[in-house]
Amino acid sequence: MNQGILLYGPPAAGKDTVTAVLAELDSRYVLFSRLKIGSGKSEGYRMGTPDQLAELERRGDLIYRNDRYGNTYVVDRQGLALAMEGGRIPILHLGQVAGVEAVTTKYPAAWSTVLVWCSREVTAVRSTSRGDRDTEARLAAWDATEKDLATNDHPAWDLRVDTEVSSPGDAAVLIDQLVRASV
Template sequence: MRQGVLLYGPPAVGKDTVTAALAELSPQYVPFTRLKVGAGKTQGYRMGTPEQMAELDARGDVIYRNERYGNIYVVDRPGLEQAMEGGRIPVVHLGQMVGMAQVTTLFPVHWVRVLLWCSKETVALRSPQRGDTDTAARLTAWDATQADLAAHPHAQWELSVDTDTATAAEAAKRIDATVRATSPHA
């Protein structure tokens, strides 16, 4: 059975760093590269056009889309299918509970849902360290993520990791252990 990892958390919580640590643990883990329509940072995204978005929408291949920082970010069916080829386990980054629900509902595979969290103060420190020029927007997104999480008190997580105290390597090992323990092949 195909499987994936959903990392939920605010900006600068360490989703990229934890994903890189997972990939170091096993080449089976691959970062899911979301489609991005807009400007700004291009690394870590498949850059797309409004026309490509319209084509994906028309085919029903948009699993989840959100708008933030003046851009559109998309989790798409073709991208997920490709990421899972050869038994790979894509690691999808999300910051909205509606996205978690849509991905698990509209792309039904074995998903391990992981809540990554850190303090707002940590985001304020990490954001400029990683080169963000819009730290104020990242802090606003942290507030929105906290409110989103609070609005879903019954959300189910296979794992929760506080990245204020856990290193990326520790988080990756815990995620890998959870994936293996909950795998339909276990």
């Protein structure tokens, strides 16, 4: 059965850093490049158009979409199928419980769900230090993530990692062990 990892957490919690370390541990781990309709940062995304989005919706191949920072971010059926080819294990970064639920229910695979967390204060420091020009928007997203966790029936996380306490290497090893145990 295909496998995948869902990393859920607020901005600057360390999802990118942990993903990079996982890819160093095992080449089967690959970042899932969501389709992005909009502008700004393109690294790590497959840039798309509103027409592509409409076509995905028409075909029923849109698994999850969210709108944030003035852009639309999409998890699509074809993109996941391609990401899982050859035994690869895609790592999806999500910031909404609804996204975790949509992916786990609409795309059959052995999904490992991981809550990656840090405080709002650490998000502010990390966002500023990495040069984000939209730190206030990222703090608003942190607030929305905290509210999302508090107000929604969220899935039981397979693992919770606090990146203020765990190093990226330690977090990656824990996630790798979780994935290996799930097969």
